[in-house]
Amino acid sequence: MIVSPLMTVMVDAVRKAARGLKRDFGEIENLQVSRKGPGDFVTAADRKAEATLREALMKARPGYGLVMEESGVIEGQDKTHTWHVDPLDGTTNFLHGVPHFCISVGLEREGTIVASVIYEPIKDELYIAERGKGAFLNNKRLRVAGRQDLADSLALYGSPYLGRGSHPRLLKELAAVMAVTGGVRQTGSAALDLAAVACGRADLYWERDIKTWDMAAGLLLVREAGGFATSADGGADPMTAGSVACGNEVLQRELVAILRKVGG
Numbered sequence: 001m002i003v004s005p006l007m008t009v010m011v012d013a014v015r016k017a018a019r020g021l022k023r024d025f026g027e028i029e030n031l032q033v034s035r036k037g038p039g040d041f042v043t044a045a046d047r048k049a050e051a052t053l054r055e056a057l058m059k060a061r062p063g064y065g066l067v068m069e070e071s072g073v074i075e076g077q078d079k080t081h082t083w084h085v086d087p088l089d090g091t092t093n094f095l096h097g098v099p100h101f102c103i104s105v106g107l108e109r110e111g112t113i114v115a116s117v118i119y120e121p122i123k124d125e126l127y128i129a130e131r132g133k134g135a136f137l138n139n140k141r142l143r144v145a146g147r148q149d150l151a152d153s154l155a156l157y158g159s160p161y162l163g164r165g166s167h168p169r170l171l172k173e174l175a176a177v178m179a180v181t182g183g184v185r186q187t188g189s190a191a192l193d194l195a196a197v198a199c200g201r202a203d204l205y206w207e208r209d210i211k212t213w214d215m216a217a218g219l220l221l222v223r224e225a226g227g228f229a230t231s232a233d234g235g236a237d238p239m240t241a242g243s244v245a246c247g248n249e250v251l252q253r254e255l256v257a258i259l260r261k262v263g264g
């Protein structure tokens with residue numbers, strides 16, 4: 001368990017926004033839905049949750065910058081700290097009534113993610129991590145799964161919206177990963193995919209074309225749970241590369257080798 005003023009700020013902000021999401025999820029038939037691009041939906045619930053988080057985080061840490069999915073970059077006076085916030089990760093699930101979505105908040109200090117919270121309102125599952133202090137799900141310490149054989153593993157992946165770039169490559173990657181793993185799944189929430197690897201429910205997860213707000217919090221969870229995370233091509237920093245591949249040390253390395261081979 002982690003008790004710190006920072007964690008209290010983050011958990012309070014996330015729980016407050018989650019109450020709104022849960023209410024809106026109960027009334028999705030009345031929800032305002034629009035498109036940011038082909039297949040890229042945003043709802044009034046995303047916007048309201050983001051406003052709640054923005055207000056709470058700015059009030060508690062006035063100088064910190066923010067990178068938020070719906071409002072973009074908000075510069076702060078303190079150039080060393082930045083929140084990466086996804087107010088609703090899994091919007092497509094949400095608006096279809098699929099109860100698999102979350103709020104994800106990660107705090108970056110000079111290029112390193114130092115604290116994170118991911119909260120899944122419907123299951124009341126709260127994931128937290130602070131750098132050097134471990135990762136927890138509802139106060140239970142997390143550890144990535146220890147499986148050493150790809151044939152036993154469960155791998156998660158994400159796919160781009162209609163009209164975004166990496167489809168042909170993903171299809172090849174999927175074929176290659178499917179051929180050697182025990183199972184492959186797509187859940188529709190990048191942050192919860194990272195959390196699933198951190199808590200050992202899944203062994204592997206990879207995705208290209210994702211943003212810092214999708215992954216900041218989850219990357220720290222995975223690492224604090226003893227896992228490894230690189231870009232999909234094995235680069236050291238998923239945040240700047242915009243892609244991720246994670247798992248335990250052995251399987252993550254094998255996944256990256258497969259993804260690289262597909263790329264030629």
Ligand code: IPD
Nearest residue numbers: 088089090091158159188189190
């Ligand atoms: C999306 C989800 C999805 C992933 C996409 C993300 P959103 O986030 O995390 O699983 O495949 O890349 O953009 O739009 O629901 O916040």
Ligand code: CA
Nearest residue numbers: 041042069091
């Ligand atoms: Ca979105």
Ligand code: CA
Nearest residue numbers: 086089090214
């Ligand atoms: Ca997202």
Ligand code: CA
Nearest residue numbers: 069086088089
């Ligand atoms: Ca989102």
